[in-house]
Each structure stands twice: as structure tokens, then as C-alpha cells.
Amino acid sequence: MVLGALGVCALVLGWRALDLQVLQHDFLARQGDLRNLRTEPLAAHRGVITDRANRPLAVSTPVTTLWANPREVLAAREQWVKLSNNPVLNSRTLSQRVEANAGREFIYLARHLAPEQAQQVLDLRVPGIYALTEYRRYYPAGEVTSHLVGFTNIDDVGQEGIELSMDNRLRGTPGRKKVVRDLHGRVIQDIAVLEEAHPGSNVTLSIDLRLQYLAYRELLAAVTRNRAAGGSAVVLDARTGEVLAMVNQPAYNPNNRSGVQTAALRNRAITDVFEPGSTIKPLTVAAALESGLVSVNSTVDTRPGTIRVANKTIRDHRNYGVIDITTVLTKSSNVGTTKLALAMEDHALPAFMEHFGLGTATGIPFPGESDGMLPIRSRWRDIETAALSYGYGVSVTALQLARAYAVIANGGIKVPLSLEKVDQPPQGERIISAEHASALVSMLETVISAEGTARRAKVPGYRVAGKTGTVHKLTAAGYADDRYVALFAGIAPAEDPRIVTVVVVDDPQGQDYYGGLVAAPVFGSIMAGVLRTLNIEPEQPVGTYAGVIDREGRL
Incomplete structure (x- = not known):
């Protein structure tokens, strides 16, 4: 009887293995991909603006942006307490942002953070909060070249000066890649590059x-x-x-336009x-x-x-x-x-x-x-x-x-x-x-x-x-x-x-x-x-x- 019972168990396990690995393989693989396989953007930086001797006037530096899936964040309210005293993103700000956008699957929480700032939030592993890499424009000469070079907005689109007039040349073309994420939203494997990212063209100005x-x-x-x-x-x-x-x-x-009068932009x-x-x-x-x-x-x-x-x-x-x-x-x-x-x-x-x-x-x-x-x-x-x-x-x-x-x-x-x-x-x-x-x-x-x-x-x-x-x-x-x-x-x-x-x-x-x-x-x-x-x-x-x-x- 014992041997018979073990034999029946072996048959059941064998059938289940056959069912999972062969009969339902495509369905289960597709479900796994839906849960863990993601397509992410590949950021492309803008071209560099230099003077006639190739001294940099505008460069792009990588920064980290925090975003969230409100549905996932709302489902883990008990985890919000981890952000109570966080200097980058506190629980009150998180609550306001996700509750106001409860029906969406993507919202920005904090953009253009230094990587170490973003890591202070990511290390807490609050479900539904993720990071992506973007680029932020930096102007080494500051106000000395401000009227000529201009600036970009938070989405890296030219707003004034050369940044605006030559935006099509300077702007890069972002790409896409396929990755695998774990349950905490961390990328654990890059699968393939679907589209290569192409950086913008550099511009050499006549100024010295x-x-x-x-x-x-x-x-x-x-x-x-x-x-x-x-x-x-x-x-x-x-x-x-x-x-x-x-x-x-x-x-x-x-580099810091807070409080700037409109007349100063001309x-x-x-x-x-x-x-x-x-x-x-x-x-x-x-x-x-x-x-x-x-x-x-x-x-x-x-x-x-x-x-x-x-x-x-x-x-x-x-x-x-x-x-x-x-x-x-x-x-x-x-x-x-x-x-x-x-x-x-x-x-x-x-x-x-x-x-x-x-x-x-x-x-x-x-x-x-x-x-x-x-x-x-x-x-x-x-x-x-x-x-x-x-x-x-x-x-x-x-x-x-x-x-x-x-x-x-x-x-x-x-x-x-x-x-x-x-x-x-x-x-x-x-x-x-x-x-x-x-x-x-x-x-x-x-x-x-x-x-x-x-x-x-x-x-x-x-x-x-x-x-x-x-x-x-x-x-x-x-x-x-x-x-x-x-x-x-x-x-x-x-x-x-x-x-x-x-x-x-x-x-x-x-x-x-x-x-x-x-x-x-x-x-x-x-x-x-x-x-x-x-x-x-x-x-x-x-x-x-x-x-x-x-x-x-x-x-």
C-alpha cells in the first residue's frame, strides 16, 4: 500500500511537471513576463556646447528621477512609515501624490536628484517606488554665457538661446531596453537592447x-x-x-533660475x-x-x-x-x-x-x-x-x-x-x-x-x-x-x-x-x-x- 501510494504520488508529480513544462509552458512564461519583464527607456544626453577652443559651455550630467506606480504604493500603506523623516521624500508628500493620482500607473515623485539622494529612498524598499536615469543640463560658465547659451527645461528641451535655436541638433534620441525586475522593482537582468540611444550632436560656438x-x-x-x-x-x-x-x-x-526676473532673460x-x-x-x-x-x-x-x-x-x-x-x-x-x-x-x-x-x-x-x-x-x-x-x-x-x-x-x-x-x-x-x-x-x-x-x-x-x-x-x-x-x-x-x-x-x-x-x-x-x-x-x-x-x- 505504501509503495502503491508512492507510485501514485510519483505519477501525479510527473503529470504536473508535464503540465507545467509542456502543456502550459507558453501561458506560464507569458504570465511570468507580465510580472517581471519590463521595457525601460534608454536616456540619450544632449550634445555638448563648447566655445571655439572646445571649452565646455553646456554639458549633460546623469541624474536619478524617482517615480511611482500609485496602485502598488497604495497597496502597501503600512510601508509608508519608513519615509516618515526622509529628507528627500517624506510620507506626507508621498501620500498626497499617490492619492491624487490613484488611477494612474506612473507619476513622478522627485526629478533630477543626485544618485546618492535617490538611494536614500530606494534603500527603504517601499513597494511601488522606482528609479530611472535622466540627464540634467549644467552650465560651467554660469551667468557669463547665460544670454548666449540659454537653458533647457526639466524635460531637457531648449527654452532660450542656443539651447532653443539649435534644439533639434542638440537633442538626443532615446532608446529602449528589455529588463527583468524582482519583486522590489530592482533591475536584476538586462535582456536586450530594443533600440539604441543616440546622443545629440555637439555644437562649437564662435565665441572665445x-x-x-x-x-x-x-x-x-x-x-x-x-x-x-x-x-x-x-x-x-x-x-x-x-x-x-x-x-x-x-x-x-x-544653473539656478529661482527668482529670476523676466527682463534678465533677454x-x-x-x-x-x-x-x-x-x-x-x-x-x-x-x-x-x-x-x-x-x-x-x-x-x-x-x-x-x-x-x-x-x-x-x-x-x-x-x-x-x-x-x-x-x-x-x-x-x-x-x-x-x-x-x-x-x-x-x-x-x-x-x-x-x-x-x-x-x-x-x-x-x-x-x-x-x-x-x-x-x-x-x-x-x-x-x-x-x-x-x-x-x-x-x-x-x-x-x-x-x-x-x-x-x-x-x-x-x-x-x-x-x-x-x-x-x-x-x-x-x-x-x-x-x-x-x-x-x-x-x-x-x-x-x-x-x-x-x-x-x-x-x-x-x-x-x-x-x-x-x-x-x-x-x-x-x-x-x-x-x-x-x-x-x-x-x-x-x-x-x-x-x-x-x-x-x-x-x-x-x-x-x-x-x-x-x-x-x-x-x-x-x-x-x-x-x-x-x-x-x-x-x-x-x-x-x-x-x-x-x-x-x-x-x-x-
């Missing part, structure tokens, strides 16, 4: 991080010193069209427009030269220091008398440029400025770039032409003004601007003759001299050229009497022009507000650092200019 730091430091100091509302500075390579530096104030830290060098004032006068002189109206040696009678156009009196600082074309720029004569503009054919001056790129976007791939404003009129009144000649009635961005000066610095050729590093100088379009471009640089050198309006823009050891501008701010009530924009646009080295720098200081509230006193010193400091950093040899020994420049520009 060393020059970016330099420009940022000098602009910040000037805005603080003059209690200004803001400011911008742009540094261009006139030959290649590359943007070597672009900074703004106020700035923000892209890249003012590209989005904000202003009337360029006297910085536009070299273009008026260039138009007069190109039209054959005057030559380099021609003279203009500015007596008695005023001119009446329609119902407006246009004034110089004093009566300069009969002066040559160079002195028109040296002394920044409004009367001189007005007479040149009125002697041209109708539409000649605005058409010429349009060739320089005023009133049109630069074409760089950057979100929110302003076109500026160059009026289109069937007929220009004399007062409108006169105002245009000395920089009113037209609006530009700092980058557009830099592009216009780059034409002069590049021998009269306009090249496309670029925020990405270029290997070969692009083909350009000739705007003015090389002879006239060279003459303009020589004229603008005199502005930096003792007789000019920008003595404080001097760079020790180098010949520089440029033009100041001081513009009344336009408000809802008209032009303000006591609010200004201080400007300086310059070129260096003058004997072999290569670098163009534009400085804009918005609404300075200190003792000084003239472009020659507020913006010109910033230009001098930035340009001095740029020329040394790029190893451009000085024409004269630095000791030639040793000394201190006082408020009046005397050495």
Missing part, C-alpha cells in the same frame, strides 16, 4: 570664453559704476564674421533696439564719399554752428567753422553730417544704410532677434534725412551696429555673421570701396586723439579707431531730457583692422552720461584684453602710453 569673461567683467563694472539700467557689449572678428563675445547686463545664473545685444546717434555718422560720410559728393580732402562750412531745417534748429557743441570731412567725425558735427545728407539725392542715404545692414536682422540662428527699424518712405522730408544723418529716426541692435562697423574694418566687404566657429572666411558683398573704407578708419582714429570725443577709448600700444554716441532715450512722452543711452563702436588695430567692439550702456544714472565718458572706457578695457589675448602685436611699445588717463582723457 576668455574674451567672454573679459567683456562680461568690464561691462558689469561699468553698469554698476554708472548705476545703469543695463548694457550690452559685442566683439566681432570683422574678417570671418564670427561673434567672439556677446554679453549683457543684467544677467542670470542658468539677450539685449540682439533683442533690444536703440537709436544709434553719432555712431552712425561714419556711414553718412561713407555714403557721401561713395556717391562722389565729396572727397577725403573736401571741406564743409558748419558756421555758425547751427543749421535750420524745417522748424528745427540743429546744433553743434560750438561753431567749428569750415572743417574737412575728417573733422566732421573728430568733432562729431551734427551740422556737418546734416549738410552732407541734404546734398545727396533723395533716398540715397537710407538706401546706403540699408546696404550696411541697418533695419534687417543679421540672420544668425538666435531666437527673438530684432530687425531694427529703418523707415521706408516714398519721399523723405529734409528734417527726416537730417535726423537720419546723425542717428535719429533709425533703430538698431548692438549686433547690427557691430556688423555695420565690420564692413568698414573689413575693407568695405560685408560678410555673414556667425555664432558658430567657421573654418574659412565666407564670401562677402562689397558695400564700399577699399579706399574709402581705409580712409574712414583713418578718420575714426582722430576721434580717439586729444582733439576727439573718445580720448578715454585709447588702448596702450595699439592704434584704435571708433565713434562715440550719446542718445536721448525715447519714452512714451517723447525724448527724455535726462535719460540717455551711451554708445561706443570701435575698430582695432587701425593699421590692420580685425576686431570690432560695440558697447551700449543703457540709462546711466551716475555723474557722467556721455558715450565718451561712459562707454568709451569700457571699449578700451575690452579691446586691450582682446588684442592681448589674441596675441595681436602692438604697433608701439606699451611703455609709450604708460600713465593714467584722467576724466578729460589727458594722459
